[in-house]
Amino acid sequence: MVSLRLEGIGASYGRQPIIAGISTPAFRAGEVVAVIGPNAAGKSTLFKRMAGLLDGPGKVRLEHSDKGMEGICYMPQDISANARLTVYESVLLARKQQTPSWTVHDADLALIDEVMASLGMAELAFRNLGELSGGQRQLASIAQTLARDPEILLMDEPTSALDLHRQVQVLAFMRKLARQRNMIVFIAIHDLNQALRFSDQALVIAGGTLQASGPSAEVITVEMLRRVYRIAARIERCSMGIGHVIVDDVV
Numbered sequence: 001m002v003s004l005r006l007e008g009i010g011a012s013y014g015r016q017p018i019i020a021g022i023s024t025p026a027f028r029a030g031e032v033v034a035v036i037g038p039n040a041a042g043k044s045t046l047f048k049r050m051a052g053l054l055d056g057p058g059k060v061r062l063e064h065s066d067k068g069m070e071g072i073c074y075m076p077q078d079i080s081a082n083a084r085l086t087v088y089e090s091v092l093l094a095r096k097q098q099t100p101s102w103t104v105h106d107a108d109l110a111l112i113d114e115v116m117a118s119l120g121m122a123e124l125a126f127r128n129l130g131e132l133s134g135g136q137r138q139l140a141s142i143a144q145t146l147a148r149d150p151e152i153l154l155m156d157e158p159t160s161a162l163d164l165h166r167q168v169q170v171l172a173f174m175r176k177l178a179r180q181r182n183m184i185v186f187i188a189i190h191d192l193n194q195a196l197r198f199s200d201q202a203l204v205i206a207g208g209t210l211q212a213s214g215p216s217a218e219v220i221t222v223e224m225l226r227r228v229y230r231i232a233a234r235i236e237r238c239s240m241g242i243g244h245v246i247v248d249d250v251v
C-alpha cells in the first residue's frame, strides 16, 4: 500500500522563496492528513509543489505506489467554471482524462454515479456548471477530483463554501474513502474542530516552514494555538471524546 514522505521540500514564486525545508515522517494509505496554519503560511504552495505544478528543492518520496506522481491529484482552492458543460459531463471528462482511451465503460458510469450519490449531489448531474452556487461548484470540483481515482489526494480547503451538513457529509465521506480505496488524503483546512474530528494526522505550516506534525490530537494543542495562531484557547473534550477548540481571545 502506498506511503508518502516529504524530504526537504521547498518552492518559490520567481525569486521569492515561499516554503523551505519541509520534511515529514511517512504517511500511509488510509490516512487523512489535515494541513493547517494561518493565512499565507504556504499550504497551497506546498500542495502545488507536491503535485509537481511548482519546481523546487527536495523530494516527494512515494513507496509501493501503482501510479507514481500521476497518482497525485490536486484539487485547487479556486474553482472557476466557465466551461459549457453539465456537472455530469465535467465529472466524466475528468475521469476520461486519466485513462488512455475515450471509450466510456459501464464501470466509469457506475463510479461517477457512486461518487455523486455519496456527495449528495445526484440532483445536480444535469445542471450547467456556470449556473451553480459556490457550494455546488465546490461539490462538483470534489466529484471531478474523485473521478480521477487518485492514490494521493491534495484537497485545498474543499469545504470552505459548504454549509455545516455538507461539510460533515464530505469530510466523513473522504475519511471513509481514504480507508476503502487505500488513498492518502491531505486536506488544507481552517476549521480546527473539523480537523480534530476527521483527520488522523496533522501538519502545521507557518511562515513557509513545518512547525509540527503527528497525530492530530497531539499536534493541535493550546501551546501550538498560542504560538502559531496567536490565540488564547482551551481544548475541551466533548461527550464523544473528541477535542474541541474554544477560543477565548487573540494574543
Ligand SMILES: Nc1ncnc2c1ncn2[C@@H]1O[C@H](COP(=O)(O)OP(=O)(O)OP(=O)(O)O)[C@@H](O)[C@H]1O
Pocket: 013, 018, 037, 038, 039, 040, 041, 042, 043, 044, 045, 046
Ligand atoms: N502565484 C503567486 N505568485 C507570487 N506569490 C504567490 C503566488 N501564490 C501565492 N503567493 C504567495 O505565497 C505565500 C503563500 O501563499 P499560499 O497560497 O501558499 O498560502 P496558504 O497557506 O494556502 O494561505 P490561505 O490559508 O490564505 O489560503 C503568500 O504570501 C502568497 O501571497
